[in-house]
Amino acid sequence: MRVWKLASRREFLKLTALGASGMAVLAACAPAAAPTPTAAPAKQAEPTKPTEKPAVATAAPKTTSGKVTLVAMHSTANPDETIKTAEKGSTAYVTAVAFKELRQKFAEKFPNIEIQDVVAPWAELRTKQQVAITGGQGPDLVYNEWGAEFAMLGYLAPLDLKGMGLEGKIHPPTLEGHSYKGKVYCIPWNSGVLAMFVNAKRLTEAGLDPAKLPKTWTEFEEQIVKTTNPSKNWYGFIVAGSGSTYGGQMRYAPFLWSNGGDFFDKDFTKATWNSPEGVAAIEYLSKLSQKYSVPGSASAAEATHADAFFGGVTAFFEDGPWSIATATTRNMEFTIMNIPMPPGGTPSSLILGNGAWGVAQASKYKDEATKWVQFIGEKDTQLIWVRSGVTRMLSNVDAMGDKLITENKYLKPFADVFMQKANHPLPTAPVNDWEIKMAFRTGLEEALRGAKAPKQAWDDSANEATKLLQQKK
Numbered sequence: 001m002r003v004w005k006l007a008s009r010r011e012f013l014k015l016t017a018l019g020a021s022g023m024a025v026l027a028a029c030a031p032a033a034a035p036t037p038t039a040a041p042a043k044q045a046e047p048t049k050p051t052e053k054p055a056v057a058t059a060a061p062k063t064t065s066g067k068v069t070l071v072a073m074h075s076t077a078n079p080d081e082t083i084k085t086a087e088k089g090s091t092a093y094v095t096a097v098a099f100k101e102l103r104q105k106f107a108e109k110f111p112n113i114e115i116q117d118v119v120a121p122w123a124e125l126r127t128k129q130q131v132a133i134t135g136g137q138g139p140d141l142v143y144n145e146w147g148a149e150f151a152m153l154g155y156l157a158p159l160d161l162k163g164m165g166l167e168g169k170i171h172p173p174t175l176e177g178h179s180y181k182g183k184v185y186c187i188p189w190n191s192g193v194l195a196m197f198v199n200a201k202r203l204t205e206a207g208l209d210p211a212k213l214p215k216t217w218t219e220f221e222e223q224i225v226k227t228t229n230p231s232k233n234w235y236g237f238i239v240a241g242s243g244s245t246y247g248g249q250m251r252y253a254p255f256l257w258s259n260g261g262d263f264f265d266k267d268f269t270k271a272t273w274n275s276p277e278g279v280a281a282i283e284y285l286s287k288l289s290q291k292y293s294v295p296g297s298a299s300a301a302e303a304t305h306a307d308a309f310f311g312g313v314t315a316f317f318e319d320g321p322w323s324i325a326t327a328t329t330r331n332m333e334f335t336i337m338n339i340p341m342p343p344g345g346t347p348s349s350l351i352l353g354n355g356a357w358g359v360a361q362a363s364k365y366k367d368e369a370t371k372w373v374q375f376i377g378e379k380d381t382q383l384i385w386v387r388s389g390v391t392r393m394l395s396n397v398d399a400m401g402d403k404l405i406t407e408n409k410y411l412k413p414f415a416d417v418f419m420q421k422a423n424h425p426l427p428t429a430p431v432n433d434w435e436i437k438m439a440f441r442t443g444l445e446e447a448l449r450g451a452k453a454p455k456q457a458w459d460d461s462a463n464e465a466t467k468l469l470q471q472k473k
Contacts, residue, residue: 068368069114073129074143075122079103089389091325098388105384106375113368115141130155133360140363141372145354147178147186148428156358157366158183164374171418173351174395177425178358185358187377190385190392192320192353193418194254196340200333202227202234202315213337217284220316220340227315228292237316238305239289241298242445247305249440250350250426251318255281257348258341263427264469271465273440274458280342282447282454289448298448320353321414324391328410336413348422353392386411393418432468439464 082096103115118139120128126146132138133155142156150156161167161184170187178186200210206226214220224236240251256262261277264270272278289298294308309317310330317323318339327334338347357376359369375381379402382394386404393414394400400419405411417423429436443461446452452460 067112067114068365069116070141070363070365070369070372071118071139072115072141072143072372073118073120073125073132073139074141075120075125076117076143077119078117091322091390094389098385098390101384101388102376102381105381106372109375110368110371113371115372133362136362138360138362140360140365140369142186142358142360144186144356144358145177146428147356147358148176148180149433150358151178151180151183151185152430155361156185157361157363158185159187159359159370159373164370164377166374166377169379169397170377170395171397171400173421173423173425174354174356177351177354177428178356186356187358187373188354188356188395189376189382190353190355190390190394191351191418192322193393193414193423194251194318194320194339194350194352195414195417196337197309197317197319197323197327198335198337199309199312199315199317200335202312206315210333210335213335214340215338216345217340217342221284221288224288224292224316233313235294235308235314236292237288238297238308238314239285239293239448240302240305240318241289241300241448242441243297243299243301243304245441246426246437247302248444248448249437250352252281252285252444253350253424253426254318254339254348255285257422257424258339258345260345264429268430268469269466271436271462271469274455274462279455279458282444282458284342286447286450286454290450298445321391321393321411322353324410324414336410338417346422347417347420348424349417349420351418351423351425354425356395429465429469432471436465436468439468 076099077092077096079096079100082092083100086092086096106115126144129138129142129144138155142150144150147156161170166187174188174191175184178184178188198210198213203210203223208223208226214223227236228234240248242248256273256278259277259281261273261275261281263273265272294300294313297305305317306319306323306326308314310326310332339349341347357373359366359373363369377396379396379398382396382399383402383404385392385394391411394405399405400415405415439461443457447454447457451457
C-alpha cells in the first residue's frame, strides 16, 4: 500500500488543495442510495493514549497577529464550481449553496481566520485523515462521522460545550457517536434519522386507509401482507441485508432497540444481538424478508431498494430524510411514519449520516479552530441548511424547534422521530470494529435468506464478534 509522507504543512496544502481530488458531495447530505460509505474503512488500531494530557478546546479568545490559516479536511466539493455545474435544486446544488453561505458568514464574523480546504472523496476521507494525522501533517479541523473512534486514537481534542455556549443545546443522541469516556470531541451539524416511507397510493389500492398507519409489529405485518401481490410485482416491504457495508445493520437497529436489546454489553466485552430481544427482532425481519420482500433483496444494494420503492414495487421503505427530494420529484403520494415497534416496546430509530466537526489534538490553533466548531453548532448557522433546501435533521435543539421545520409537512414527521430520546448512532467497537461488522453482516444475510435459522445465524455471528472483541492487538 502506498503511504503518503508529506514533508511540510505547505506541501500538504499544495498536494491536496481544494478540487484536486475531484468533486465530492458531503456524505451527510447524500442521496438515498448511499447514505453511508461503501468502501471498507481503514482497519482500526488499538486506541492509544496521548503522551500529554489533551488540551480542552474552548471558545476562549486568543490574540493573534494577522490572519490564522486553518486546514479543514472534509469531502464537500468546491461550492462555487458545484453551483455552476449541478442541477438546480439537486442535493449537490442545495448543499453547495448552504456551505457557501456558512463560509461567508463565518468569514464575516471572524475576519482574522482563514480556512484552507483539503477535499477528499468520501470513501477515502477517513483513510486520508489518518495518514495525514499519523504522519504529523494533519489538518486543524476534521470533518467526520467517526468522532468516537478518532477520540479513542487520540487524534481529537475534547470540547468544552459549556465554554462554547452549547451546553444543553445539542441533541444528546447526536453526540453519542462523537464522545469518548464522558467527553465530547465533535459537534454534528446535520444528521439523518430512519423512519418509514409509505406509498399511500399502494395502501389505498390494497383497501387500506393511509391515515391509519401501523404502529406495532403485528399491525405492520398485517398491512405488509395486504400490500403484497407477486403476480403484480407488488411487495409490502423490502428488508435490507448484506448489500451495503452497514445498511442492513443500520435498518435492523431500530427493531433491536425498540424491543429492549442492544448490540453489545456496556463494557464492550460481549456481542449481545443474540439476546432473546435481538433474536425476536431478527426472526420477525427474516419472516418479512422471505415472504413479503422483493426476491433477492437480502443481498441487494441500497440503490436497488430505493428504486423498488420509488418505482412503486414496495409499499413501505425504511430510509432517511434525504429521500424526501426523490419522493417529491416523482410526484408520489407518500407519508412518513415511525418504525413499528413490538407491543410494550419503545419508539426508537437510528441517528446516521451524523456529520460533525472536531479539532485536531495536534493543531497549533485550537482556539481558532474551536470557533468554527462552535459556529457550526449554533442555531442560526444550522438553519442555513434548511433554508437552502437540504433535507436533514439539525443537532441544535433550538433549531429543531424552529417553524422552518415544525411547519414543514415533510420534515416535521422526521423531526418527531429524530427528537425521541431512545435514538442512537450505530456503535463502534473499541477493537476489530470492521471485522465485527462483517461478522454481523454475514449472519444477517444468512438469517434473511433462510440459509440458517435466525437464532443460529445470530448465535454464530455474535459468538464470532465476542471473540474479536476479546482479542488483544
